[in-house]
Structure formats: structure tokens, C-alpha cells
Amino acid sequence: MTAATSSALAVDGLTVGYAGAPVLDGLRLAVAPGEVVALLGANGAGKTTLLRALSGLTPPRAGRVLLDGADLTALSVEDRARRGLAQVPEGRSVVTELTVDENLRLGALWCHPGRAARRAAVARTYDLFEPLARRRSSLGHQLSGGERQMLALGRALLARPRVLLLDEPSLGLAPRVVAQLMGVLRTTARETGLTVLLAEQNVTSALSIADRGVVLSLGAVVVDAPAPELAGDPALRHAYLGF
Amino acid sequence: MDRLVFLLATGFARGLVIALFALSLVIVWRAARLVNFAQAAVATVAVFAAFAVTGATGSFWAGLAAALVAGAVLNAAVERGLMRRVPSGSPLPGMIVAIGLVMVLQSALGIAFGPRHRPMAAPFDERPFVVGGVPLLSAYDLFVLVVALAVVGLLAWLFNGTSLGLQLRASAAAPEVSRLLGVRVPRMVTLGWALSGAVAALAALLLVPTELGLNAHSADLLFVHAFTVAALGGLDSPTGALVGGVVVGVLVSLVTGYVGAGVAPLAVLALLTLVLLVRPGGIFAAAQVRAA
Numbered sequence: 001m002t003a004a005t006s007s008a009l010a011v012d013g014l015t016v017g018y019a020g021a022p023v024l025d026g027l028r029l030a031v032a033p034g035e036v037v038a039l040l041g042a043n044g045a046g047k048t049t050l051l052r053a054l055s056g057l058t059p060p061r062a063g064r065v066l067l068d069g070a071d072l073t074a075l076s077v078e079d080r081a082r083r084g085l086a087q088v089p090e091g092r093s094v095v096t097e098l099t100v101d102e103n104l105r106l107g108a109l110w111c112h113p114g115r116a117a118r119r120a121a122v123a124r125t126y127d128l129f130e131p132l133a134r135r136r137s138s139l140g141h142q143l144s145g146g147e148r149q150m151l152a153l154g155r156a157l158l159a160r161p162r163v164l165l166l167d168e169p170s171l172g173l174a175p176r177v178v179a180q181l182m183g184v185l186r187t188t189a190r191e192t193g194l195t196v197l198l199a200e201q202n203v204t205s206a207l208s209i210a211d212r213g214v215v216l217s218l219g220a221v222v223v224d225a226p227a228p229e230l231a232g233d234p235a236l237r238h239a240y241l242g243f
Numbered sequence: 244m245d246r247l248v249f250l251l252a253t254g255f256a257r258g259l260v261i262a263l264f265a266l267s268l269v270i271v272w273r274a275a276r277l278v279n280f281a282q283a284a285v286a287t288v289a290v291f292a293a294f295a296v297t298g299a300t301g302s303f304w305a306g307l308a309a310a311l312v313a314g315a316v317l318n319a320a321v322e323r324g325l326m327r328r329v330p331s332g333s334p335l336p337g338m339i340v341a342i343g344l345v346m347v348l349q350s351a352l353g354i355a356f357g358p359r360h361r362p363m364a365a366p367f368d369e370r371p372f373v374v375g376g377v378p379l380l381s382a383y384d385l386f387v388l389v390v391a392l393a394v395v396g397l398l399a400w401l402f403n404g405t406s407l408g409l410q411l412r413a414s415a416a417a418p419e420v421s422r423l424l425g426v427r428v429p430r431m432v433t434l435g436w437a438l439s440g441a442v443a444a445l446a447a448l449l450l451v452p453t454e455l456g457l458n459a460h461s462a463d464l465l466f467v468h469a470f471t472v473a474a475l476g477g478l479d480s481p482t483g484a485l486v487g488g489v490v491v492g493v494l495v496s497l498v499t500g501y502v503g504a505g506v507a508p509l510a511v512l513a514l515l516t517l518v519l520l521v522r523p524g525g526i527f528a529a530a531q532v533r534a535a
Contacts, residue, residue, distance in 0.1 A: 055423060057419065057422075057423075076422075077422040077423060078422050078425050078426065078427050078428070081422070081423055081424060081425035082425045086423070087423050089419070089420070089423065093420050093423075094420075095413050095416050095417045095420055095421070096416070096417075097412065097416040097417075098409075098412065098413060098416065102409055102412075102413075105406070105409060106409055106410070106413050106421070106424055106426070107424055109406060109409075109410070109424070109425065109426070110425045155424070159424065159425065
């Protein structure tokens with residue numbers, strides 16, 4: 001219980017899916033404040049389901065989700081977001097019918113009351129992601145994959161979340177863009193104490209910025225180890241990560 | 244020539260009412276991705292409320308306020324009570340429920356108030372001003388024009404200039420992403436329906452004094468015209484609704500004036516068929532929407 005109450009994010013006995021064929025099976029996980037945890041595992045291991053259950057998009061059959069010790073289980077998706085749990089879902093998470101600027105303003109709505117505060121916060125995001133500043137009036141569907149992911153990440157950070165959940169942010173992106181995104185994540189976590197849970201197929205780049213790696217298999221945690229250890233152990237890598 | 248000018252001017256004023264109603268269809272479409280076939284029936288109920296309030300207070304303006312409130316509350320109730328429970332995977336179930344609702348509301352109005360038309364007085368003179376020997380718009384037409392343009396401007400400001408509008412647009416375009424950003428999407432959808440109900444009620448209320456009077460079917464033809472406009476302009480485009488409304492209004496006015504009132508609905512249906520054949524996505528629809 002002490003682990004759960006001192007954690008930024010704690011998951012206790014989380015079960016999702018049908019009886020007899022659970023996608024997540026009594027999953028337990030605790031992430032300390034400011035920690036960056038890489039969530040690894042094969043396709044179908046339950047990474048996306050875990051993130052969706054945490055943010056409330058997929059209702060669990062059993063179990064609890066705690067944010068800073070407070071039980072979120074009964075809260076709606078919107079209320080979890082307002083409490084500081086941000087999720088960047090996989091792929092097309094930019095609102096393509098809105099401009100870059102409108103997407104960012106949407107992200108700033110709760111944390112930055114007032115038009116001036118919102119504009120200032122959005123301006124800081126443009127400093128962080130310079131390519132977005134040049135495209136502020138472009139519609140979401142006119143952006144490249146890298147620009148979209150920058151926008152999704154910048155928008156999530158604008159809400160000053162306590163815990164950030166990321167689903168496959170590197171998918172389909174050039175290595176240079178991936179490195180830039182990972183760099184921003186690492187810096188933000190170090191400077192602001194942001195807690196990050198990062199689901200990735202790109203094991204190398206995820207472990208390169210993570211403090212800890214957690215491997216899911218068949219809906220349960222099978223390995224939980226410091227990131228350097230996981231990256232440096234060929235047997236573990238081979239058994240669970242396939243390389 | 245004088246007659247043409249008169250018909251064009253009248254058509255323009257009528258067209259703005261049609262545009263307002265079409266705009267209300269666009270708002271629901273944007274909020275719920277649904278063509279609300281019950282919009283005319285709901286608007287008619289709201290005009291009955293206005294009729295009762297005006298009768299009781301003697302004030303057209305109190306009636307107008309009642310219509311706006313009744314339209315908003317009714318449409319919000321339709322969304323909360325009915326549409327929210329309809330499976331949202333395909334557009335068909337929602338449309339069928341809406342058509343069912345039309346029958347229920349119109350029958351209820353028929354049972355309660357009978358089939359006769361109740362004349363409704365306009366708040367301004369309906370005789371046209373004569374400029375240089377040519378009869379043009381009446382004071383009431385001018386009132387309709389000002390109200391319609393003001394509402395269009397207000398809606399454009401709401402959707403594009405306020406953070407509420409930003410949330411309304413985001414909720415409609417990407418509900419899941421919006422919820423993850425803390426937007427209360429279910430509330431935004433209800434709000435969209437309410438807004439649309441108020442606009443539809445206003446359009447119907449502006450129309451009725453220029454027609455035979457109020458009965459359960461007073462807004463039926465308005466809906467057909469507005470639906471044509473929505474098909475013409477694309478359900479997603481407020482600009483399309485505005486331009487399309489004026490086009491249909493002028494068409495109806497010209498055909499009525501030169502051929503006969505009985506032919507006007509046929510002309511509108513011919514236009515609808517033509518648009519659906521040539522450009523099913525609507526003339527103002529964005530290229531990608533049309534391709535989809």
C-alpha cells in the first residue's frame with residue numbers, strides 16, 4: 001500500500017476483457033514520480049489496452065487505477081484528463097479538421113485559464129517544437145507524420161500533466177524525428193518531474209531514455225528491471241523482446 | 244423587369260429563412276453526424292409554444308424567446324432521451340428514430356390542435372415598400388433579413404472565435420481525442436443539438452407569418468427546402484447553407500411568380516435530384532469529404 005500511495009501512478013489487480021480470455025489479467029504496476037518507464041512487449045501483449053484502461057477509454061472488469069494515491073477508477077475519461085493524466089493515443093491523435101494552433105489551444109484549455117495565458121503557453125510550445133511554429137495555420141491533415149506526433153506531444157504537455165501515457169510515438173517516423181521526440185520527453189521529465197509511461201515497439205530508443213523497462217506478456221508483467229540492465233542482458237532481450 | 248426585381252428580393256428574404264433552417268441541420272450534422280429528419284417537427288412544436296406565449300402575453304418578442312427556449316430544450320431532450328441510446332456505428336438507426344419522432348410529434352400536435360391553420364400576425368408590416376414604382380421588400384422581410392444575418396454572424400463567431408466553439412468543433416471531429424484532452428464531449432453534443440433546435444425554431448417562427456398559418460405541418464416544406472440546401476451546400480459547410488439557402492429561395496420565388504405556386508416544390512425536388520446526380524457530396528463540400 002505504501003508503494004501505491006507514494007507512486008505517481010499505481011495499477012492494482014487490473015483485469016480487462018472477457019472472462020476466460022482476459023487481455024489484462026490482474027495487472028500490478030507502480031511508477032514513481034518523475035520516473036520514465038518503457039512498456040515493452042510483442043503485439044497483442046496488452047500495451048495499448050493497458051494505456052486505454054488507465055485513461056478510462058476501456059472500462060476494466062476489475063482492479064484500480066491510482067493517480068498520486070487517489071482512486072481514479074470511478075472517474076470519466078475527461079475527469080481523469082483534468083486530474084493530470086494525459087494520453088497520446090497511437091497514430092492519428094491530431095484533430096485533422098482543426099489547425100495546429102487550434103489543436104494546441106484545445107490542449108491548453110484547462111490548465112491555462114484566460115486567453116492571454118493560453119496564448120503564452122502555446123507560444124512556449126512553438127519554442128519547444130520549432131517546425132510547428134511555421135505551420136500554425138495549417139490544418140492537421142496537411143502535416144507530416146513527424147509534425148503530427150510533435151503536435152500530439154506538445155498538446156499533451158500543454159495541459160501540464162502529472163502522468164503522460166504515450167502509445168507508440170515513434171511508429172512510422174524517421175530516426176532523427178524519433179531522437180528529437182525522445183529528447184524532449186527526457187528533458188521534460190527531468191525538468192518538471194513529469195512521470196512517463198511509454199509503450200514502444202522501438203525497444204532501443206525507448207530504453208535509451210527510460211529509467212526502467214516493464215515487459216508485458218499475455219496481459220501480465222513478466223519482467224520489471226532497470227532500463228540499462230534490460231538493454232544489456234542478451235538473454236532477457238532475446239526471450240521477451242525478440243532481438 | 245419590375246416583377247423580376249420584386250421576385251428576386253422576396254426570394255432573397257425567404258432564402259435566408261431556408262438558409263437558417265439548413266444551418267440548423269449543419270449544426271446537428273457537425274455535432275452528431277446525423278441528418279435530423281425530426282428538425283421540422285421539433286421546430287413546429289416550438290412555434291406552437293411561441294403561439295401560446297404570444298397569445299397569453301400579447302407580445303411577439305416573448306413568443307420569440309419562448310420558441311428559442313422550447314426548440315433548444317426539446318432538441319436537447321431528443322438527444323439525451325433518444326439519440327444517445329441509438330447505436331452510433333451507422334447513420335441509419337438515428338435517421339429512422341428521427342423519422343419515427345416526426346410521426347409522433349406531428350400526430351400529437353394534430354390530436355391536440357386539429358388540422359386547421361392558425362393565422363399568426365407578423366410583428367411588422369408585410370406590405371412591400373415601393374421604391375421608384377417597384378415594390379420591394381416589406382418591413383417584415385427586412386426584419387427577417389437582419390435577424391438571419393445576425394444569427395449567421397453570431398454562429399460564425401461562436402464556432403470560430405470562442406473556446407466553446409473550439410470544443411464543439413473538436414468534439415464533433417474527434418470525440419475520443421477531445422475526451423482525452425478533458426473536453427466534456429457528451430455535454431458538447433447536447434449543446435450542439437440545443438443550439439440547432441433554437442436556430443430551427445427561429446427559422447420556422449420567421450416563416451409562419453408569411454404562410455397560411457400554424458398547423459402541425461407548417462415547417463414540412465421548409466425542411467424539404469433546407470434539406471435540398473444541405474445537399475447542395477454539403478452538410479458540413481455553413482457557407483454552403485447560406486449560399487444554397489438563397490439559391491433555393493430565389494428559385495422558389497421565381498418559379499412561383501412566373502409559373503405557379505404548385506410547380507415550385509417540383510422545381511426544388513428537380514434541383515435536389517440534379518445535385519445528387521452530379522455532385523452527391525455537395526457543391527461546397529471539401530474535396531476530401533467528397534472523395535470519402
